[in-house]
Amino acid sequence: MDTDLRRAFRLEYLTIGWNLLEGIVALTAGILALSVALTAFGLDSVIEVFAAFVVIRELRGHADHTDAVERRFLRLIGASFFLLALYVVIQSVYDLVGAVRPERSIPGIALTTVSASFMWWLAATKHRAGHRIDCLPLIADSRETRLCALLSVVTLAGLVLNAALGWWWADPVAGLGVAALAVREGREAWSGEHPEHHA
Numbered sequence: 001m002d003t004d005l006r007r008a009f010r011l012e013y014l015t016i017g018w019n020l021l022e023g024i025v026a027l028t029a030g031i032l033a034l035s036v037a038l039t040a041f042g043l044d045s046v047i048e049v050f051a052a053f054v055v056i057r058e059l060r061g062h063a064d065h066t067d068a069v070e071r072r073f074l075r076l077i078g079a080s081f082f083l084l085a086l087y088v089v090i091q092s093v094y095d096l097v098g099a100v101r102p103e104r105s106i107p108g109i110a111l112t113t114v115s116a117s118f119m120w121w122l123a124a125t126k127h128r129a130g131h132r133i134d135c136l137p138l139i140a141d142s143r144e145t146r147l148c149a150l151l152s153v154v155t156l157a158g159l160v161l162n163a164a165l166g167w168w169w170a171d172p173v174a175g176l177g178v179a180a181l182a183v184r185e186g187r188e189a190w191s192g193e194h195p196e197h198h199a
Contacts, residue, residue, distance in 0.1 A: 004132045008059055011126050012052045012138075015145065018118065019048040025111050033105040036095050037158040037174040040088040041112065041151055044178070047080040048148055051141050058137045073137040074189050077144060081186025085179040092175035101168040109159050116152035119145055140189045147185045151178050 026042030029035070058073045094100070123146035130138035158174025161167040 004129060005059065008126075008129045008133060008135065008138055009056065011122065011129055012056050012059070012141075015052040015122065015126075015141075016049050018122070019045040019052070019148075022111065022115060023049065025107060029105050029107040029111070033103040033108065034095075034100055035102040035105055035108060035159065035162075035171050036088065036091045036100075037155045037171045037178060038102075038105055038108040038112075039091070040084065040175050040178045041108075041155045043084055043087065044148055044151055044182070047084055048144060050080055051077045051144050055135075055137050055141045059135065074140050077137070077140055078186045078188075078190030081144075081147075081182045081189065085182040085186065088175045088179040088182070092172040092179065095172040095175075096169060099168070100172075102162055102171045104163040105159055106163075109156060109163065112152040112156040112159065116149055116156065119149035119152060123149060143185055143188065147181055150181055154178055154181070 023042050023045030026038055026045060028042075030038030030040075030042050054073050054076050058069075061069075095102075123142050126138060126145055127142035130136070130142055154174050154177045158171045161170035
């Protein structure tokens, strides 16, 4: 196994470890605070773990996989985004209509602050590794990781506005922002037509 491929495996194992921890903290804090944005963020972490396992499976047979096989892996990742978006839209609309007021979540604010910078670094590193070994699912996964970094920022904004100003509606609105980003990334993963795949 060459150095670049070993690095790709290490990055995916790091993704799994971080997102398991992130998912547990975010889901627990989100449920306790009735925060749809934080709960959605935790669910995205679960999807990140799923996507990482998909990429690891692809990496194990990367040299022998055809474009059709890679496309199936990409569609699995894309489908996970669509499921996340569906849940978040339903829950966010329910919370907005019902005026569900989430509580402040200091653990959520701390987690999303750390995640924003860490996931941005991880996304860039996986993106470069994907190009070095010409692995489309790894490149798609790097975009999913970048989405997680963006989700951290969106979720953090909703949590801070709710905690500092009492804007309860900022949380479900942030959730809708999460859903919009998830749909965009899901469509790109499903189609397999990311421009940078061929850069």
